[in-house]
Amino acid sequence: MKSAIRLTRTDKIFHAVVDACLVAILLILVIPIWSTITLSFRPNDFIGSALDGMFLPPWRWSTAAYRALLGHKAFLNSTFNSFRIFIEGVACALFLTVPLAYGLSIKSLPGRKLLYGIVIVPYLFNPGLIPNYLLVTKLGLVDKLAAVFLPGAISVYNTLIMKSFFEGIPDELKESARIDGASELTVLMRIVMPLSKPILLTIGLYYGVHYWNDFFNAMLYINNNNLQPLPILLRNILLSSGMNEYVEVNAFGEAPIAAIKAASVFLAAIPMLAAYPFIQKYFVKGTMLGSVKG
DSSP: OOOOOOOOOHHHHHHHHHHHOOOOOHHHHHHHHHHHHHTTTTTTOSSHHHHHHHHHOGGGGHHHHHHHHHHHHHHHHHHHHHHHHHHHHHHHHHHHHHHHHHHOOTTTOHHHHHHHHHHHHEEEEHHHHHHHHHHOOOOOOOOHHHHHTTSSSSHHHHHHHHHHHHSSSSSHHHHHHHHTOOOOOHHHHHHHIGOOHHHHHHHHHHHHHHHHHHHHHHHHHOOOOGGOOOOHHHHHHHHHTTTOOOOHHHTTTTHHHHHHHHHHHHHHHHHHHHHHHHHHHHHHHHHHHHHSSS
């Protein structure tokens, strides 16, 4: 039998300090989340401090804020628009990023250095907001959901991570397919893509979180209220009380304003919280393998 490793006094102190730091970090993360959840269930007749509300027993909770949000047409419409942006944006981003990253990973590609420079220069020197705005308006994307995800459909950072992952795939697999007469498209679809599930899910998560939370492009390019995504509605709800604009909040019913704000924040975060556990096992693997040669 292997003898157990004995920890010295210094090791025990170090482990105790690390455990204390981890517990402190956990509390820093959990307390705001728990405060938001309890605030979203707070009844309209609640009287007490914020600390009292955090420990309000569940049998006194009220679902009025959630019923008001989920029963309101504006919230459901904005959620539908956000899901459209999420699905179409991730599909479009991966459709454009994968071939670009694969092309950059082929060292024998003619003009590879020039293409690499074209990709890197805008990443280092951002053209700014005005050229982007003029480009989107000239393309006729104003008041279209594509204006939210199409301008950022190719992220240079994500492309470089995916490129490094493709470079890590053994060249022997690709060369054997090329010798058998396979085209580069066939090599990409039949050889590279089946081996790239971790990086595809990782980069897809990066794009998805960005598109789900992005409100700036929607605020700039979407003027039609029927096309506004959830972050815009959430922003209006959160700012309405402080700016004395009660139309957006009062339209949701008799639930407390603070509860509606907290419920909207919590509901907006649920899709990403629900998706992450299914992708977590690929997340670290895809990020680490894709950054080895970065």
